[in-house]
Each structure stands twice: as C-alpha cells, then as structure tokens.
Amino acid sequence: MVTQVDPGDAPARRWVLHVDLDQFIAAVEVLRRPELAGLPVVVGGRGDPTERAVVSTASYEAREHGVHSGMPLRLAARKCPDAVFLPVDAPVYDAASAEVMATLKAVPGAVVQVLGWDEAFVGIETDDPWAVARSIQAAVLERTDLHCSVGVGDSTVRAKIATDFGKPRGVFELTRDNWSEVMGHRPTTALWGVGSRIAARLAAHGIQTVHDLATADEAVLVSEFGPSMGPHYKRLGRGTGTTTVDDTPWVARxxxxxxxxxxxxxxxxxxxxxxxxxxxxxxxxxxxxxxxxxxxxxxxxxxxxxxxxxxxxxxxxxxxxxxxxxxxxxxxxxxxxxxxxxxxxxxxxxVPPEGGYDPPRTVGRGGPPAR
DNA sequence: TCTGGGGTCCTAGGACCC
DNA sequence: TCTGGGGTCCTAGGACCC
The missing domain is CATH 3.30.1490.100 (DNA polymerase, Y-family, little finger domain)
Known part of the structure; x- marks a missing residue:
C-alpha cells in the first residue's frame, strides 16, 4: 500500500509523519536498569572503553560532555570519565523496536515505512496531523515507556528534517509554507542526503545554503553530479523529494x-x-x-x-x-x-528475487532498515 | 582520539560485442 | 590504417545514512 501527498494547491489532507525515538538505545538500556536514569550512559562496542570501538548512542547527559555517536569509545571515556559504558545488545533493541513499530501500525489508516531500529515514516490522511502526532507519542510511551519526536511534513524529506527541530519529545511541522523560512539560510549539510563531501562540491559552485541550492542552475548541478543526482539535489534544496510512504517489506540486496x-x-x-x-x-x-x-x-x-x-x-x-x-x-x-x-x-x-527488487532502485535515499 | 558495523545507491571507465 | 556508434556487463570507488 502506498499513500501519496496531494501536490496541488488545495489544503493537504494526506500527511507524512516521521517518528524518531529519542536516544533510543540509551533509553532502552535505562529502562532495564532504572538506576541509570539521569546518568551519562554510553553504549558502544563491547562496553569496554579501552577497546577499538565507537559510540552507538549516548544519553543526553553524556552528550552534554561532548560525547556523540560515531566517536571512538576511548575519546568518549576521556570526555566523560564518569559515564556508564554498556555493550551493544542488538536483540534487546530489536524487540523494543518491534513494539514501537507495532504501535505505529496500530494507528488507524497509517501506512508505516520502517527506516531503522528507531525511526519510521507514517503516511496518513487527516485534518489534524498534530493530533495524530501527539497520539502517536502517547501510544508509544504507554506501550514501551519510550519517548519519541515527530516531524510533520508534506513530503518525506520535510517530515524527516522536521523531526530534529522537535527533539526531544516534541512535534515540528515543515511544509512548503515554512520551508524557506526555516531551512533557506541553513547550510546544505542540514539536508538529508547531503554530507560534507557533496557540500564541498556545491560550495565550489557558490552554493552554500539550502536557498542557494533551491535556486541553483540545474545545468550546473547536472554537469557536476550527473543527470540523475543533479536534479535530485535541487529537489532536496526545495524540500520536494519523494512524497510516498511505502510499507512494502524490505528485501535486502x-x-x-x-x-x-x-x-x-x-x-x-x-x-x-x-x-x-x-x-x-x-x-x-x-x-x-x-x-x-x-x-x-x-x-x-x-x-x-x-x-x-x-x-x-x-x-x-x-x-x-x-x-x-x-x-x-x-x-x-x-x-x-x-x-x-x-x-x-x-x-x-x-541473487535478486524473481522479477527483481520491489521497490526498485531509486535516486536518493531508498528505504532499507538501516539496522 | 584515531576512527564500528550494517546497509544502499550512483558514477566512471574498461572490456566486449554487434 | 584508423575508427563509427550503441549496448551490456563488470569492477572500482565514492558518498551517504543510522
């Protein structure tokens, strides 16, 4: 099943919600060890900060000391010597994730596209997406004791980016009405799918901000990134990427x-x-x-x-x-x-399944469960 | 400080065929 | 002797995300 956001000028009735659990892994660990609540918790590797490994998730308390995902555990231990270091326990996160996703799928009329352990798109037709967002937060909290943030958007890209502005435990809406105002002045790396390398190549053409990208000469983007990715980046700049939420079960490549x-x-x-x-x-x-x-x-x-x-x-x-x-x-x-x-x-x-992959390869972010 | 582990997708260019 | 286009398949490498 697929939902499509109305692209026309009429008030949109179909919405994309992006649900993202707050500090998911650390939160799950605190749930089973309540005495860790309020302490700096760092989950990564085998939980031994002297080993070669990196941080999977740090609790907000640890983040205040400058610890973040992807940081070597040894460095995290230096920055936050009092942190509690825990090993990654994937089966436990799998189980918690399944509970969260089941909660989302139970929302009447929702189409759920799982993006990873701790996030999903929810496509839904409603007059009041904020009410849906709040009810999702309440349902997830009730069933799993986990807090989440919700991005409300009229495209997947906008919903996804909106979530960050809602964190923690909040809701934020990003549509074509406020896209320029909220995003226009930000660096291109604020976009989902633009990292430091692409940003540097854009900057070489004088494209620094999201607004620059949205109004860039498409021919320049095509010559720099090719006929597929060039237009894709321009769409990202305008926030008008794909608008479909697709709950087709993912088949790994x-x-x-x-x-x-x-x-x-x-x-x-x-x-x-x-x-x-x-x-x-x-x-x-x-x-x-x-x-x-x-x-x-x-x-x-x-x-x-x-x-x-x-x-x-x-x-x-x-x-x-x-x-x-x-x-x-x-x-x-x-x-x-x-x-x-x-x-x-x-x-x-x-070996691909008979008839190839569904959904097929697409430009930009396809949707595999990332974990 | 010394950089995990799991993924997806795109582009360029060479080999080869007609 | 030098060389056309068009197509497919394959490998290498880059970039991004969670």
Whole structure:
C-alpha cells in the first residue's frame, strides 16, 4: 500500500509523519536498569572503553560532555570519565523496536515505512496531523515507556528534517509554507542526503545554503553530479523529494560481516582464518534467508587507515563458505599490499528475487532498515 | 582520539560485442 | 590504417545514512 501527498494547491489532507525515538538505545538500556536514569550512559562496542570501538548512542547527559555517536569509545571515556559504558545488545533493541513499530501500525489508516531500529515514516490522511502526532507519542510511551519526536511534513524529506527541530519529545511541522523560512539560510549539510563531501562540491559552485541550492542552475548541478543526482539535489534544496510512504517489506540486496581487530593482523594464516570465519557468518545469515551469494565483496582496512574494497562475481550462485572465503582471499592477495590489517569485511551480494527488487532502485535515499 | 558495523545507491571507465 | 556508434556487463570507488 502506498499513500501519496496531494501536490496541488488545495489544503493537504494526506500527511507524512516521521517518528524518531529519542536516544533510543540509551533509553532502552535505562529502562532495564532504572538506576541509570539521569546518568551519562554510553553504549558502544563491547562496553569496554579501552577497546577499538565507537559510540552507538549516548544519553543526553553524556552528550552534554561532548560525547556523540560515531566517536571512538576511548575519546568518549576521556570526555566523560564518569559515564556508564554498556555493550551493544542488538536483540534487546530489536524487540523494543518491534513494539514501537507495532504501535505505529496500530494507528488507524497509517501506512508505516520502517527506516531503522528507531525511526519510521507514517503516511496518513487527516485534518489534524498534530493530533495524530501527539497520539502517536502517547501510544508509544504507554506501550514501551519510550519517548519519541515527530516531524510533520508534506513530503518525506520535510517530515524527516522536521523531526530534529522537535527533539526531544516534541512535534515540528515543515511544509512548503515554512520551508524557506526555516531551512533557506541553513547550510546544505542540514539536508538529508547531503554530507560534507557533496557540500564541498556545491560550495565550489557558490552554493552554500539550502536557498542557494533551491535556486541553483540545474545545468550546473547536472554537469557536476550527473543527470540523475543533479536534479535530485535541487529537489532536496526545495524540500520536494519523494512524497510516498511505502510499507512494502524490505528485501535486502546484500548482507555482510566485518570486524575491526583489537590487534592488527599480519600473519597470513591468521588473515586467511579470519576471512574463513567472516564467510561462515555470512553464509549462516544468508542461508537463513535462503538467498544465495552472487558476488563477493572484500573490504579491507590496512593500518593505519587505508580502506579499499574489491568485488568479484561468482561463476555460480553459492551458499558455500569455502568458495566465498577463497574468493575473498584471492581478492586480498591481488591487492599485493602486506601492511598490517586492521579490519576485514566480507559481503555477499545476493541473487535478486524473481522479477527483481520491489521497490526498485531509486535516486536518493531508498528505504532499507538501516539496522 | 584515531576512527564500528550494517546497509544502499550512483558514477566512471574498461572490456566486449554487434 | 584508423575508427563509427550503441549496448551490456563488470569492477572500482565514492558518498551517504543510522
């Protein structure tokens, strides 16, 4: 099922809501350890801040000390020595996430597109999207004890961006009526899908703000980013990206495992064993889904920090871990680089289902559950 | 401080075929 | 001797998100 926002001038009746749990992982951990409430909590890796790992989520108390997602745990420990460090416990977050999503799907008339553990789009036809947003917050809190913020928009991009302005525990509305006022003066990185690299390329053409991008010469964007991404970025600048909320169950395109080693790998035997282990994990995962591996992706990070990937299509789709491991090893040897290895990843690109993927590939952010 | 692990999608360019 | 277009398939690499 798909809902479409009315693009015309009539008052919109269909809305896109973006629901985003507040500090989701940290909040779930506090729920099962109430004594942690109000303390700086940092969840990441195996919970040992002396290891090579990064922060998955920090509680607001920890964020006040400058700790944020993606930061190395060691640095987080320096910035906030009193923080409680906890290991990532994915099954617990899966369960909590499922409760949240079930709550959203129970909203009458809602079409729910899951974006990750802690966020989803909700497409809905209503006269009062704020009332729906408030009722969603209340229902989620009642059922899961978790707080969320809601972005209300007339497109997915606007709803998604609106949520940040509502955090924590709030609601914010972003539509074509206030888009320019709220977003126009902000840097292009404020947009969903524009990171530092794209922003730098835009800046080289004098495009600094969202307003600059919205009014940019499309020919310039096409020459810089190509016929597909160029117009896509212009649409982002205007906030008029896709308007559909699609609850088609997501079918993964690929599945992989990667590991950062606590001590760098140098011994060839050790390296080959590591690839074998990763391949076995990948096969176990894809066998569960009954999806054979079609291509092998090798990812390797040499110390100190050079990362590269290699791909090879297999002659035959396979579930054979030995074939996958041997292919990955062959790709690695082909690099002819004997520096110490800090990370290895093996990814299986899987045979597409009959008739291809639905939804098909699209420009911009497609919608996989990111976790 | 020394940078995780899980994903998706786009573009460029070479090889190859007609 | 040099070289047309058009198409597909494949790999490498970049960029982004949570």
């Amino acid at each position: 690929a599945h992989g495992r990667e590991t950062t080693y606590q001590t760098d790998l140098v011994d060839p035997r050790e390296i080959s064993d590591a690839l074998g282990l990763l391949a076995e994990q990948v096969v176990e995962d894809i066998r569960r889904e009954e999806r054979a591996c079609m291509r092998v992706h090798l990812k390797v990070r040499f110390a100190p920090f050079f990362t590269t990937t290699r791909i090879r299509k297999l002659a035959e789709p396979t579930f054979d871990a030995a074939v996958i491991a041997a292919t990955a090893l062959d790709l690695l040897v082909g690099l002819g680089d004997d520096r110490p290895i800090r990370l290895l990843g093996v990814r299986a690109e899987m």
